[in-house]
Every structure is written in structure tokens, then in C-alpha cells.
Amino acid sequence: MKNKIIATSIELFEKQGFTETSIQHIVDALDVTKGTFYYYFQSKEQLLMDIHTQYIDDLLHRQQQVIAEYETAKDQLTAMFHLLIQDIEIQGARARVFLREMRHLMDTNSVEVKEKRDEFRLVIEEVIRQGIEAGELLESLDPAITAFAFLSLTNYSYNWFNPHGALTAAQLSDAYSDIFFKGIVKEG
Amino acid sequence: MKNKIIATSIELFEKQGFTETSIQHIVDALDVTKGTFYYYFQSKEQLLMDIHTQYIDDLLHRQQQVIAEYETAKDQLTAMFHLLIQDIEIQGARARVFLREMRHLMDTNSVEVKEKRDEFRLVIEEVIRQGIEAGELLESLDPAITAFAFLSLTNYSYNWFNPHGALTAAQLSDAYSDIFFKGIVKEG
Amino acid sequence: MKNKIIATSIELFEKQGFTETSIQHIVDALDVTKGTFYYYFQSKEQLLMDIHTQYIDDLLHRQQQVIAEYETAKDQLTAMFHLLIQDIEIQGARARVFLREMRHLMDTNSVEVKEKRDEFRLVIEEVIRQGIEAGELLESLDPAITAFAFLSLTNYSYNWFNPHGALTAAQLSDAYSDIFFKGIVKEG
Amino acid sequence: MKNKIIATSIELFEKQGFTETSIQHIVDALDVTKGTFYYYFQSKEQLLMDIHTQYIDDLLHRQQQVIAEYETAKDQLTAMFHLLIQDIEIQGARARVFLREMRHLMDTNSVEVKEKRDEFRLVIEEVIRQGIEAGELLESLDPAITAFAFLSLTNYSYNWFNPHGALTAAQLSDAYSDIFFKGIVKEG
DNA sequence: AATGAATGAGGATTCATTCAT
DNA sequence: AATGAATGAATCCTCATTCAT
Numbered sequence A, B, C, D: 001m002k003n004k005i006i007a008t009s010i011e012l013f014e015k016q017g018f019t020e021t022s023i024q025h026i027v028d029a030l031d032v033t034k035g036t037f038y039y040y041f042q043s044k045e046q047l048l049m050d051i052h053t054q055y056i057d058d059l060l061h062r063q064q065q066v067i068a069e070y071e072t073a074k075d076q077l078t079a080m081f082h083l084l085i086q087d088i089e090i091q092g093a094r095a096r097v098f099l100r101e102m103r104h105l106m107d108t109n110s111v112e113v114k115e116k117r118d119e120f121r122l123v124i125e126e127v128i129r130q131g132i133e134a135g136e137l138l139e140s141l142d143p144a145i146t147a148f149a150f151l152s153l154t155n156y157s158y159n160w161f162n163p164h165g166a167l168t169a170a171q172l173s174d175a176y177s178d179i180f181f182k183g184i185v186k187e188g
Numbered sequence E: 001a002a003t004g005a006a007t008g009a010g011g012a013t014t015c016a017t018t019c020a021t
Numbered sequence F: 001a002a003t004g005a006a007t008g009a010a011t012c013c014t015c016a017t018t019c020a021t
Helices: A002-016 A023-030 A034-040 A044-069 A073-104 A107-133 A143-160 A169-182 B002-016 B023-030 B034-040 B044-069 B073-104 B107-133 B143-160 B169-182 C002-016 C023-030 C034-040 C044-069 C073-104 C107-133 C143-160 C169-182 D002-016 D023-030 D034-040 D044-069 D073-104 D107-133 D143-160 D169-182
Strands: none
Touching: A002 A023, A002 A034, A002 A044, A002 A073, A023 A034, A044 A073, A044 A107, A073 A107, A073 A143, A073 A169, A107 A143, A143 A169, A143 B143, A143 B169, A169 B143, A169 B169, B002 B023, B002 B034, B002 B044, B002 B073, B023 B034, B044 B073, B044 B107, B073 B107, B073 B143, B073 B169, B107 B143, B143 B169, C002 C023, C002 C034, C002 C044, C002 C073, C023 C034, C044 C073, C044 C107, C073 C107, C073 C143, C073 C169, C107 C143, C143 C169, C143 D143, C143 D169, C169 D143, D002 D023, D002 D034, D002 D044, D002 D073, D023 D034, D044 D073, D044 D107, D073 D107, D073 D143, D073 D169, D107 D143, D143 D169
């Protein structure tokens, strides 16, 4: 039941937004009553926190697998492009809720998620730093800014990329890898 | 007064979000009454629409100036990086409201803003297309995807870039231009 | 202008009801501003009072003409049936506002209109009383109840009679006169 | 609780009118909170609809009983006079709300109630038609107009008849039957 | 004679949450 | 494990009215 509530909430939060989705909407969609909801969750925010925690923990775990599996910065970054963009198809709704509704977490919840989010970003930053040291990436790069650039490409794609359209997730992640690695300008 | 309401609303919408900001909050901040608000705006959505229209119209206008002023795709894109990122300092709050709260517009409002947003994007797409034709940019590029990549970098920066921090807007737009034009990989 | 406001208000009050019609509606329909309204009327209730006074004064005046013009109770009542029912065509909206919205008058206004309304009814009662004394009408009648019966027929017709339908006002007042004078039962 | 809300609302709607009675008035009179009201009713209009439905359904049911119990048109109409006028004492407030506030129902609600109201009227029309065919009532009558005359007498009495005054309901319905059946004019 | 800005109280409705059962 | 009744604060919005100009 707890998982059913989470699954339904994600759908509704994605479609209508967190604030616009009432507990009543959620329980109506599941054909149970509000009491049931409050048996499983302390509050609406707690539900949002559970969704966030599940998502980011899973992502961190998969990021670690990618790091372990590949050796070079380029391979690791390519694998992360694939990981994040191909995820849209399966985890799209969850990811969009994660990216859009974080601001509704308060106090410790907010801090806790922010820390894990930062962790994810800092791993990327570290991959880039090691790529530079290994002579694989340009020395002129600022690892922090470059990590933000990477995350911009992946995260913003949740706003517009439709995995059921003509463009496939594989095509998009390949195209983004190309742009990110080689740039867009033709060499003189 | 209308402009004062808009200015205050932008601040509050940015800090707390559109839904979380009540008309009461807005008028309290201005020390007027709710009646005053509704004298100037038909509805809360109309206020949001006014903010959106002002922002996107201004942006489209400045985009046209950039296009007119520069000749090559590279220069035009560089100028747009500067335009958008240096804007964060002055227009940051307005831009963040624009980027985050568009979903609260409904029906015709939603369509109208979406069209202008698309127009802005399609101009970038066209710049890229002409850059390719001119032999300036890589032939392998998909102009549409590349335009999205460009917008990802600029728009996502509103989420994290703090113009009052150590990193300046000029530094960021330069760094992003470099990455976008030349990529991050060291040539063999 | 005052008369234009009254005319427009009657239309709106009839269509939407007194409470549901705002001053804003009225002035919008006339393409003037609220200030104009309050230049001519002290309050919304004063406007309603003016409408009521005009209507009932006119009616009392015409009732006196009928009384003066005809001699027998039957002729006077017939003339009043015609007066009231044929009025629907020209004065329908005004009459409906009068009959439906009287309850929104307060204190002295309410009393003043009620007195004139009672006066109209008591004249009918007196016509019936004199008809009985003259041997024209049945001795078994209670003049007060009979006057109410008369007013029921005329006033309730404002609720359903459509002067633009197949049934004409003349046909209706004739039919009502017949029923009221001779009843509906076939003599044994 | 639902019935308590209905009962209290009827009283308040009758005294002050539907629009003039706020949900706050209703819940204050019951010493509960607004939330409670909206737990039982979707909206203020739904409450009004419930009142209307209860009233008209009950009336239709009792009309059928009268039709079944009596044989001649005269007896059926007499019984309906009694039914409707004696009802004022017990159902007066409910009936007045029904007769006065129907216009606040919208869309399907309005149509639904109107249909049942028409049904009630058409049954009366049919009784009159059969009375004419049976040679009991005058052939010159128009059944539709005559039915309206009947309803005018009964419905308008809700506006002025006070069952706690000197005139009893029985006396009024007898007087109205006499007038309706035999008219007011003395036979030559 | 008319305007435009402002008020402040009150309207219907929604909602997260609680709690006894 | 789940229900159903109730709360009370907050939300958007409307409105009659005032008043300086």
C-alpha cells in the first residue's frame, strides 16, 4: 500500500505539481480514505521526502556502479549521460518530481536531500578533475563549472525530451556526448 | 502601483513559489489591501502572465539586437551566452519566475507564452543551422538538439549560479562558450 | 443618465437578480464608471427603491383611472385583468423585478413600498365588497381572500407567461376573467 | 448532521434568501465549522439542489396518491388544494425556498428540477382535460391555462398566507375551491 | 458631471491534519 | 489496517462604497 501511494503520488505530482495535488486527490485515485494515507505517512512532506530519498539513493548507487565499471573520464561521463537520459523513459516522472519539487522540503529534509544531490555532483566534478590530471581532458577546464555544464545538459532534458517521440534516448545521449566532448565548432 | 505590485510579486514568487505566495502576502508587503490588487489585475494568473509577457518580449527584442549586431554564428552564440548569463544579475528573479512558474498559466496564456518561448529557441536553432551551412560549425550537428543544449546551459544556470559569489557572470559565460564551442576533450 | 441607469439595471436585475448584479455590471453595460453611478444614486438599495416607487406609483395611478372609467365590479375587475396582464409585454421586466426583489428593501423603504402594495390590493378588495353589496357578486365571498385570488392570477403569470409566445396577453386575460367570474365547473 | 444542515439552511434561506445566507451563517447556527459543511455537501448549490429534490419528489409522490384516491376531477382538484395549502403549515419554509430560489440552480440541476415541476403541472392539466371529457368541467376551458390558474392560487398563497393567523388553511382551501369551481359572479 | 484609485469586509471553497472507533 | 467525521486556517476573489480630483 505504501508503494502504491508513492507510485500514484508521483504520477499526480508530475502532472499537477506537489502543491496542486491534495491528499484527497491521491486517496481518491487509490479508492481509499485519508486515514489510510496518514497511517503510512506522517505528513504530505514526508511522502515527498520518501520519493526524493528513494530516487537520489538509487541514483547515487548507480553512479557508483558506473564509476566502478569504467576507467577513463570519457567513458565514465558517457556512461552517466546514458544512465541519466535513458532513465527518463522509466524514471521520468520520478525524476521530474525530484527536480521540480525539491523546494517543498523544509529544514532537515531539505538539507539531507541537498547533501546527496551535491554528492552526486561532486562525484562528477571529481571524475573531471581526474580526467584533467590524466591528460585526457583540457587543462583549461574548471572542474566545478564543467560539472555544472554536464548536469545542465542532463537535467534540463527532463523538461523537454519526450522518450516516446521520434528522437530516441540513445540518440540524444550520443548527441550530447559529442557536443560535450568535442564542441560544435569546426576546426580550422 | 501596477509596477510596484509586479516587482514585489516577482520577489515573492521567486523566494516562495507562485502557489505558495498568496495575494495577501503580496499586498501586505506593499501595505495596501486586496482590493487594490484586484483593481490592477483580473486574477493572480493575469499577474503571472504579465510578468511572463514582459520578460519574454524583452528577451526576444534583445535577441534580435544580438542577431543584427553580430555576423557569424559563433559571435552570435557568444553574445547570447553573455546576454542570458549576465542577465541573471539584473533579471535573475524575473527569469527564475519565468522558468519555474510557467506551468501555472492555463489555456490561451499557456499557449501564448509557449509560442514565444519556442520562437526564442527556433532563432537559436536557425543561427546554428546557418553556422553549419557557412562551414563554421560541424556538419554532424543536429540543429534542434544543439539549440536545446545551448538553452540547457543558460537556463539551468539560473538554478545554481549566484552572481554575488566568487565566480563572475563574465567568467561563467566565457567558460560555457569554451565548453560549448570546443568541448572538453584534449585533442590527440 | 439617471433613467439610462434605471433602464439598464432593470434588465440586469431581471436576468440575474438584484444581489447577483453588481454596480460594476451596471456601469460596464453603460460604459461609464462607478463614480457616475454614485453621483446619481446614494446606494444600490436607493436604485432599487426608485425602480419600485416608479412602478407602484404608476400602477396605482392607472388603477384609479380604471376605477373611474368603469362602473360595475365585473367591468372594473376585467379592466384590471387586462391592465396587469397586457402590461407584461411592456413592463414585464420592471414588474418581475418589483415582484421578486422587494425583499432587498430595508427599513423605511420596505415599509413604504409595502404600504403602496397593500393599497393596490385593498382597492381590489373594496371593488369586490361593493360588487357583493350591489348584488353583482356572490354573497358567500370573503372580499379579502377573493382579492388575494385575483392578485394570485395576475402576479403569478409574470413567472410563466411569455408575451412573445403563441398565447396572446388578450387571450390570457380573457381566459382568466372567465375562470375567475364563472368558475370551471359545468352547471348541473 | 446532513439533515440538521438542511433543516437549518431552509430556515435561513427562507428568512434571508439563498444568496444572502452565507455558509458561515449556516455553520454558526449549528455551532460547527465550515469544513463540516463541505464534508456533507459539495457546494452551496448542491445543498439547494438537495432541498429542491426532496421537496418536489415528495410532492409528486403525494400528488399520485391523491390521483389514485379520488375519482372525479373536482374531487382530485379539491384534494390538491387541500394538499398544497395545508402543507404551508408544515412545509411552508421548504416550499417558499423551493418557489423562490429555484433560479440559483444552474445547468443540469436547473433542468432536472424544472422537469419535475413541469410534471406536477402537467398532471393537473391532465386532470382538467379528463374532467372536460367526462362532462364535469366546462368545454370552453383551455386545460393548460386552467392548470396555471390553479397553480397561481396555490403557489402565490405561500407569499401571503400565514397559517398562524385567524384564517385557517382549511378555510382558505375551501374558499379557493369555491372560487375556482363556481367563480365569483352571481347567476342572473 | 464624471473619473480612477483605494478600501475592507465578506463570499465560497480547499486543504492538511487529527482522532475516536 | 483503515474509516469517517470534524477542524480551522488559508485561498482567491467580489463587492458596495468613498473620495480627491
